[in-house]
Each structure stands twice: as C-alpha cells, then as structure tokens.
Amino acid sequence: MHFxxxxxxxxxxxxxxxxxxxxxxxxxxxxxxKTWAPLPLVLLAHPGGLxxxxxxxxxxxxxxxxxGFSAVTIELPSNGDRPRIPAIEQARAAVRxxxxxxxxxxxxxxxxxxxPLVDLAVPEWQAVLDALLELPEFGGPVGYSGGVxxxxxxxxxxxxxxxxxxxxxxxxxxRSIVEEARHVTIPLHVLLQWDDxxxxxxRALELFDAFGSAEKTLQAxxxxxxxxxxxxxxxxxxxxxxxxxxxxA
Amino acid sequence: MHFxxxxxxxxxxxxxxxxxxxxxxxxxxxxxxKTWAPLPLVLLAHPGGLxxxxxxxxxxxxxxxxxGFSAVTIELPSNGDRPRIPAIEQARAAVRxxxxxxxxxxxxxxxxxxxPLVDLAVPEWQAVLDALLELPEFGGPVGYSGGVxxxxxxxxxxxxxxxxxxxxxxxxxxRSIVEEARHVTIPLHVLLQWDDxxxxxxRALELFDAFGSAEKTLQAxxxxxxxxxxxxxxxxxxxxxxxxxxxxA
Numbered sequence: 001m002h003f004x005x006x007x008x009x010x011x012x013x014x015x016x017x018x019x020x021x022x023x024x025x026x027x028x029x030x031x032x033x034k035t036w037a038p039l040p041l042v043l044l045a046h047p048g049g050l051x052x053x054x055x056x057x058x059x060x061x062x063x064x065x066x067x068g069f070s071a072v073t074i075e076l077p078s079n080g081d082r083p084r085i086p087a088i089e090q091a092r093a094a095v096r097x098x099x100x101x102x103x104x105x106x107x108x109x110x111x112x113x114x115x116p117l118v119d120l121a122v123p124e125w126q127a128v129l130d131a132l133l134e135l136p137e138f139g140g141p142v143g144y145s146g147g148v149x150x151x152x153x154x155x156x157x158x159x160x161x162x163x164x165x166x167x168x169x170x171x172x173x174x175r176s177i178v179e180e181a182r183h184v185t186i187p188l189h190v191l192l193q194w195d196d197x198x199x200x201x202x203r204a205l206e207l208f209d210a211f212g213s214a215e216k217t218l219q220a221x222x223x224x225x226x227x228x229x230x231x232x233x234x235x236x237x238x239x240x241x242x243x244x245x246x247x248x249a
Numbered sequence: 250m251h252f253x254x255x256x257x258x259x260x261x262x263x264x265x266x267x268x269x270x271x272x273x274x275x276x277x278x279x280x281x282x283k284t285w286a287p288l289p290l291v292l293l294a295h296p297g298g299l300x301x302x303x304x305x306x307x308x309x310x311x312x313x314x315x316x317g318f319s320a321v322t323i324e325l326p327s328n329g330d331r332p333r334i335p336a337i338e339q340a341r342a343a344v345r346x347x348x349x350x351x352x353x354x355x356x357x358x359x360x361x362x363x364x365p366l367v368d369l370a371v372p373e374w375q376a377v378l379d380a381l382l383e384l385p386e387f388g389g390p391v392g393y394s395g396g397v398x399x400x401x402x403x404x405x406x407x408x409x410x411x412x413x414x415x416x417x418x419x420x421x422x423x424r425s426i427v428e429e430a431r432h433v434t435i436p437l438h439v440l441l442q443w444d445d446x447x448x449x450x451x452r453a454l455e456l457f458d459a460f461g462s463a464e465k466t467l468q469a470x471x472x473x474x475x476x477x478x479x480x481x482x483x484x485x486x487x488x489x490x491x492x493x494x495x496x497x498a
Contacts, residue, residue: 194457194458194465194467205454208443208469209443213471214471215471215478216443216470216471217468217469217470217471217478217480217481218443218467218468218469218470219466219467219468219469220457220466220467220468220469221465221466221467222462222463222464222465222466229464229466231466231487231488231491232466234487235484235487238480238483238484239480242480
C-alpha cells in the first residue's frame, strides 16, 4: 500500500489517498484516533467510479468516523481510472442496451456482468485487509458496507475477518449468489429501495430470505435507487456500532 | 373516562387504570411530565388480552415515556374481560381449527374474524382520543403503535388526529384492508417478523406496497412472531420521536 497524500476534509477527519498495486483508494480515520488504539474498519463499497462517487463516500466516511471507526474504499475493477476489462464492458453494454429498450436484463446477461466483477473484486478487498490489518492503526473488527451486494455476499462468505455486513440491494443479483448466501452466517443489515427502477425487488427479497445468518434485518424504504432516506443511514450506522464496537473485555 | 387507580410501576412512570364506557385500559405518563406541557400520545395497540399482554405493554410504555411521550392502551372487543361477541368467536374458532390442522386460513375466514374487530375497535380508539385530548395533559400529536395491523390501517385512514403509525405485520390481513391502505398517507414504520409462523409474508409485503404514504419503511427481522429483536424496538422508537416530537415553533 502506497500512500500518496494526506488531508483533512474537515477538522474531525483524516483522509489518505493510496494505491494498492494499481488500485486507487481512500482511507479515512477520525482525527482524534490514537495510533496506539487500533480501530475497527469499515469497507465502504460502491457501484464503481471513485470520482462521481466521492462526495457520497466522504459523507459515509464521516458517519463512520463519528462512530469512532476507520473506513476504506477502493475502485472497482474496470471502473473509474482503472483499465477496462473487455468481457465486463461487453456485458455492461448488453445490460445498458436492455435497460434502454425498457427491459430487465435476463439471468445470463446479469451473470456475465456481475460474476466477473465479484471474482476480481473480492480478492482485492482481501488484499486491502491484508495491507491495513498489519498496520498498528487498524485492529478490526471489520465490516462491509454498501453495494455491489453480490460482492458483499461473496466476501461475507469467504472472508472470516469480515464480521458484519450492511448491504445495499441496489444492483443485479446472479442466481448463484443467492445460493452462496445460504452459507453466510454473519449479522446482516440489508437496505432495499422499494421502487428502485433498474432492479428486481423479488430477487432481492429472495436473496434476503436465503442468507443463513441468525441475525438479519431487511430495511425497505419508499423511493428510487438514490433516494435512501437519512434515517436509514443512521439505522445502518447503529447496526455497525452494535457489531464493530470493542467489547469491554 | 373513569380513572380507577394510579401507581408508579417504576420511579419514572405514572400508570392510571381506567374504564371508558365498559372498556378497560391503562394510561401511562412520564413521571416528570408537567400538567401545563401537553404531551404527544402513542396508542399502544396489541392483539387482545390486557392481562397476558400487560408485561410487554408496560415495557413499551416505558420506552414511550423515555421519549417524553404518554401512552394509552385499551382492551380489544371480545377479548380479555370484555363480553364475547358470538360472530367474532365463531370466526376465531374457525381460524384456530384451520391452524391446528396445519393450514393457513382462507380469505373468507380471515375477513369474518378481522373485519368485525376493525369495525368495532377503530371507533373505540377514536373515543379514547376524544376523551384524552380534551384533558390538559395531552396535546398530541398522536401515533398508533403495534398490531392488529388491519385496525391500524383503518385508523390511519379515517382518523386525522393520528399522524404516524408503527405497525406490526403480525396478524391476518383482509384483502379489503390492502385496498384501504392505498388511501393512507401518514408516515409508516412497518415491522415484519420474517418467519412469523401463522402469517402470510406475501400478504404483508403486498400491504406494505399498497400504502399510499410518501414515507414508509419496512423493517423485516429474522425470527418468529414473538422474536422481535430489541434493536427493532429502538428503531421504532426513533421513528415516533422523529414524527411526534414537538416542533421548535
């Protein structure tokens, strides 16, 4: 992990830009953090495009720092400034074509778009954990927050350092990911926008039903993809606080 | 409204037992309440049986008082110590027979059980509001909290003094109530127990979809009918606090 710059977007927050191999990312810590007190860490996931996503990621990093936690994000494969992967771009174009024509993409198109992203992104999040958890500032526990929900589902399944996930049911869900969800056992908080234009509500409900976790909450709110109400963010923050705060032991 | 007794279940809470006509009920206020400062009021609804429900109602009254609000509950028609209504009892027996045989009651049975309860209970809640809101201690705004969800839906539709409802999707939902829900416009917070044994998850989701409200949240948690997790109660409390606290004006 190579740190490029450090700044304070506001007095309470330290932001470091970094690259890990060729992956750009941002790391945020509460300005009050002491280096001798390792922090819980939240992986701030997003649908790709660090540039346009930056304002929303910064707001989520602020909310995470308010809990006393650090936060990290990286660019998705084949997004933002990263090199394009032809198979993913072809599948993305097929999705767009269907949506532009007013349709919902079929399972094959969704699989060819989402599954390669999952296969590439999950080891990258794990590499971020490898790099950060050897630094003295970060002790875990680790949470995953946001979309792409298929990536969060796979990561929750294969990465034991992730102990809680707040997922956003706002992207396409391959059928095989519903099967993988049955093996997920960590606590989950799933946000669903009830009127999300481009997504399949029934598949999202099916995914929620499939998760094997003993604690799982679905919070559905009226509104479209970007209309998540502010109180929903606060409820998600409380979920992470319950599961990532240090025990008294 | 005839007050029968007053006691303090704990130092922070005043409880008054009352009857309104022949309907028994309880009224709770924060012990710190001043008579010159009228309080918001939460109608604590329940599935019937004040005796067995009392411990849970008291816990909900405490949580409501912690918000600075008063709370009131009454017995449902044909429940607890109230006289039995033959048509309701026949329908209840038919529901039990179906459930005991391992089935789900059909729409006709549900209608004959729930709709008479709704028709009787809604004017009784309105009579409680008439009686309380003329007292100096209670100024509104008023919220409805809990099951029976069909009663809450009708009341939200016809009673303009109720400005927010936290509903529990834990009882049978007649089809006509789904239609009435389209005319409900107040903010809603709907709790759904994902694995509620006796209820129809799909009908509950259909009801949530039908509500006409511009702000509506569905919170579904893993677990059976009585397994609502404590954090879900806290989220519901925050919903009421947002909508019933006095504005600064």
